[in-house]
Amino acid sequence: xxxxxxxxxxxxxxxxxxxxxxxxxxxxxxxxxxxxxxxxxxxxxxxxxxxxxxxxxxxxxxxxxxxxxxxxxxxxxxxxxxxxxxxxxxxxxxxxxxxxxxxxxxxxxxxxxx
Amino acid sequence: xxxxxxxxxxxxxxxxxxxxxxxxxxxxxxxxxxxxxxxxxxxxxxxxxxxxxxxxxxxxxxxxxxxxxxxxxxxxxxxxxxxxxxxxxxxxxxxxxxxxxxxxxxxxxxxx
Numbered sequence: 001x002x003x004x005x006x007x008x009x010x011x012x013x014x015x016x017x018x019x020x021x022x023x024x025x026x027x028x029x030x031x032x033x034x035x036x037x038x039x040x041x042x043x044x045x046x047x048x049x050x051x052x053x054x055x056x057x058x059x060x061x062x063x064x065x066x067x068x069x070x071x072x073x074x075x076x077x078x079x080x081x082x083x084x085x086x087x088x089x090x091x092x093x094x095x096x097x098x099x100x101x102x103x104x105x106x107x108x109x110x111x112x113x114x
Numbered sequence: 115x116x117x118x119x120x121x122x123x124x125x126x127x128x129x130x131x132x133x134x135x136x137x138x139x140x141x142x143x144x145x146x147x148x149x150x151x152x153x154x155x156x157x158x159x160x161x162x163x164x165x166x167x168x169x170x171x172x173x174x175x176x177x178x179x180x181x182x183x184x185x186x187x188x189x190x191x192x193x194x195x196x197x198x199x200x201x202x203x204x205x206x207x208x209x210x211x212x213x214x215x216x217x218x219x220x221x222x223x224x225x226x
Contacts, residue, residue, distance in 0.1 A: 105157030
């Protein structure tokens, strides 16, 4: 158990819909990262938040957005969903946000868009 | 443009033998490399890392080798155990940044 929790575990929805994925980092960790793993793809970095502020952005679509709340939990919002958005979405956390600190991953949310 | 490549999607090894997983990178700015292991239905877990100032780092049965001139790193597992069967991801980053660039992973199967 990494200490990072993600809800829900599974999500099935239709094209055009909007969903929210939630992540609670390890106690004390200030940095949260979101990754997408599509079929036959590695983990694609989407976005990072550090202590409530956006720190880095990766290959995140404009239809996707995220935020980190004062209690440090984070939400990833996916809107106008397309079939290609079906993937595993992982959240990770680390304590200072520096690359030398390993990132601890949650179990992921599997999103299926029908 | 894939900056971190794991060209072998899968690898099968017998228990007790050595497993060698390979990773190549193209971005010369990368100076810190990590290996993560992932079991089904779980998130990746950190395994071992290496800084570009070193060419080898060892942790128990796991050793990572870095060849900067070839932009190549490898993970050696000796001896391999059935519990090592998992997907192994290579990741890289650049000092001053905290984001990781991952490869697509190699599925290792260790048979008894």
